[in-house]
Amino acid sequence: MQSRRxxxxxxxxxxxLLLIVLAWNVVRLWSVxxxxxxxxxxxxxPPVAAIVANRRGPDDPWWDDPSVSRRVPGPRxxxxxxxx
Numbered sequence: 001m002q003s004r005r006x007x008x009x010x011x012x013x014x015x016x017l018l019l020i021v022l023a024w025n026v027v028r029l030w031s032v033x034x035x036x037x038x039x040x041x042x043x044x045x046p047p048v049a050a051i052v053a054n055r056r057g058p059d060d061p062w063w064d065d066p067s068v069s070r071r072v073p074g075p076r077x078x079x080x081x082x083x084x
Contacts, residue, residue: 002060005053012049018041 023038 002057005055005057009049009053012045012052016045016049019045 019038019042022040023035027038028035
């Protein structure tokens with residue numbers, strides 16, 4: 001599940017870079033307002049990509065989930081001297 005989220009994250013970030021590069025190297029020659037709109041759309045993509053990448057999947061354990069048993073270390077017992 002994590003690899004799918006990573007692929008979606010990279011796809012969104014690639015789309016963001018593509019939008020910025022196209023907006024200011026190609027589209028601005030014909031329409032500056034369209035380039036600005038493309039940049040505004042690209043500005044929204046990185047937070048969305050971070051949310052998608054950090055979203056918990058249905059099988060992922062969560063830090064405060066009581067149903068997931070974690071091994072909690074108990075008190076340490078003193079070592080017994082070795083007999084030779």
